[in-house]
Amino acid sequence: MLVCAGAILAYISPEEVDRVSTLPKIIDDHKFFAFFVLLFASQIVTIADLLVRRKRIEVISAVYFGVLIGVLLAYLMIQALTPIVKPPYQELAVMMSLLVLPYVCVSLLLQTKDDFRFVIPYVEFARDLKGGRPLIVDSSSLIDGRIADVVETQILESQLIVPDFVLAEVQDVADSNDKNRRIRGRRGLEVLATMQKSTHTDVRVHETNRKEFRSMAVDHKLVELAKQLRGGVVTNDFNLNKVASVQGIPVINLNDVANALRPRFIPGDRLRLRIIKEGEGTGQGVGYLDDGTMVVCEGASPQIGKEIDSIVSSVLQSSAGRMIFANPVHTAQGG
Numbered sequence: 354m355l356v357c358a359g360a361i362l363a364y365i366s367p368e369e370v371d372r373v374s375t376l377p378k379i380i381d382d383h384k385f386f387a388f389f390v391l392l393f394a395s396q397i398v399t400i401a402d403l404l405v406r407r408k409r410i411e412v413i414s415a416v417y418f419g420v421l422i423g424v425l426l427a428y429l430m431i432q433a434l435t436p437i438v439k440p441p442y443q444e445l446a447v448m449m450s451l452l453v454l455p456y457v458c459v460s461l462l463l464q465t466k467d468d469f470r471f472v473i474p475y476v477e478f479a480r481d482l483k484g485g486r487p488l489i490v491d492s493s494s495l496i497d498g499r500i501a502d503v504v505e506t507q508i509l510e511s512q513l514i515v516p517d518f519v520l521a522e523v524q525d526v527a528d529s530n531d532k533n534r535r536i537r538g539r540r541g542l543e544v545l546a547t548m549q550k551s552t553h554t555d556v557r558v559h560e561t562n563r564k565e566f567r568s569m570a571v572d573h574k575l576v577e578l579a580k581q582l583r584g585g586v587v588t589n590d591f592n593l594n595k596v597a598s599v600q601g602i603p604v605i606n607l608n609d610v611a612n613a614l615r616p617r618f619i620p621g622d623r624l625r626l627r628i629i630k631e632g633e634g635t636g637q638g639v640g641y642l643d644d645g646t647m648v649v650c651e652g653a654s655p656q657i658g659k660e661i662d663s664i665v666s667s668v669l670q671s672s673a674g675r676m677i678f679a680n681p682v683h684t685a686q687g688g
Contacts, residue, residue, distance in 0.1 A: 357395040361388055415462035423455025430454065487512040487584035488605065489559075491575055492522045494587050495541035499607050504554050512555045514582065515545060518574055520558055572596055617642075618677060622665045624648070626679070628656045648677045656681075 365376065365384045380387040427450040438446045488511045494500045495515070503509060523545070527538025548556045561578065569577065572593045579586050585603035588594060597604045618624060628638035631654045638653030650663050663679035 354392075354396060354399065358388075358392055361391045361395065365391075412463065416459055419459030419462045420455045423458035424451065426458070427451045427454045486603070487514050487582055488587050489514045489516065489575055489579050489582070489584055490519065491586065491588045491590060491593060492519050492526070492541065492571070493590045493593075494607060495519070495523055495544050496526070496537045497589050497607060498540055498544045499589075499611070500587060501544045501547050501551075503607070503610070504548050504551050504556075507553045509554050511585075512557070513548065513587070514557060514559045514578075514584065516574070516578055517558060517560050518571060520545070522571060576600055576602055617644075617646075618665045618668060620665050620667055623682070624663060624665065624679070625660055626650060626663050627660045628653050628658065630657065642677075646675050646677060648679055650679045650681060653681055 365380060365388060427447075430450050431447050434446050434450075435443070488509065490500065490513055504513070523538055523541040525538070526534050527542055529535050529538060545556075548554075559578070559582075561574075572590075573596075575586055575588075575593065576597050579597065579602045580600075585605060586593065586597050587605045587607070588597075589607040594604050594606050624642075626640040626642075626648055628640050628650065630639050631637065632639045632649050634649075634651075636652045636654050638650045638656055640648045640650065640653075642648060648663070650661070651666075653661060653663070662682040664682060665677055665679050667678045669676040669678070
C-alpha cells in the first residue's frame with residue numbers, strides 16, 4: 354500500500370512544474386480526491402487477496418494460462434480476419450475476440466483442471482515429503498486403530514492423507530446416539546490425533562472442493578481422490594478394497610497386513626523338529642525352524658541330535674523376534 358501511495362503521489366505531482374501538465378483534467382483539478390480514489394483502486398487486488406485465504410495452484414494456473422492462450426488465439430483470429438473485416442467492423446471484431454476467447458479458454462481449463470496436469474506439479478518448499486505416492490486413509494482404518502501402530506513401526510514413508518469427508522464421517526459416528534458407535538468414533542478421532550503428533554510420517558487433512566464429490570458415495574469419493582492425487586488407499590473395508598483394486602488404485606488392506614505378519618504356527622499345531630542343544634531350563638531341548646525361529650521343547654534334552662514330533666504350546670512374539678514353546682507329542686498327548 355505504501356509503494357502504491359508513493360507511486361500515485363509521484364504520478365499526480367510531477368517534479369517539472371514549469372512544463373504543461375499531461376494529467377487528465379479531472380485528476381489535475383482534484384489531485385487530493387484523485388489520490389485516494391487511485392489508491393483505493395490499486396488496493397482492490399490486495400483486498401481480494403486477503404479475502405480469499407485458501408488458493409489452489411491448479412485454479413490460479415488455469416486462469417493464468419487460460420487468459421494467455423485466449424489472448425494468443427484472439428491475436429491469431431484478428432490477424433486472420435483483418436483482410437476480411439473492413440474498418441467499420443474491425444474494432445468490433447477485435448473487442449469481441451479479446452472478450453470471448455480468453456473467457457472460453459479459462460472456463461475450459463477450470464472445468465478440466467482435475468483431468469490432467471497442465472503445469473508442473475506443485476512443489477512444497479516448507480519441507481521435503483517422505484516416500485513416493487501419498488496414501489489416503491479411510492474411516493474404517495481410523496476406527497480400527499491399528500494404523501497408528503503401523504505408523505509407529507516407521508514402515509510407512511508415504512504421506513498419509515485424511516480427506517475432510519472421512520473426518521466428517523468419523524465425527525458423525527462420534528456424535529451418534531448409540532453408545533458403541535460413539536465409542537468407536539471417538540477412538541477414530543483419538544487415533545488421528547495420535548498419528549498427527551507422530552514424527553515418523555506426515556499426516557494431514559485434505560480439503561476437497563470438487564462439486565462432483567457431493568453426489569458420490571464415500572467409497573467412490575476415496576477412489577476419485579486417489580486418482581486425482583495419484584495415490585493409494587489404506588483400508589480394512591473389503592468392498593472398498595475391491596472397488597479400488599478394479600480401478601487400478603493401489604490398496605493397503607490392514608487385515609491382509611495382519612495376516613501376513615501372524616505367526617506361522619499357533620498353539621496346537623504339530624511340527625517336526627531336530628533338537629540341537631540343551632535349553633536354559635531343566636530338561637529343555639532347543640531346535641530351530643528353517644527361518645531361524647527358536648523352538649524350546651520341554652523334556653527333549655535327551656533327544657539331542659534326533660528329530661522328534663512336537664506340539665506347539667505357545668508363541669512369544671516381540672520386537673526381538675519370535676520364540677515357540679512346544680512339548681513332545683507323547684508328553685502332550687499323555688498330559
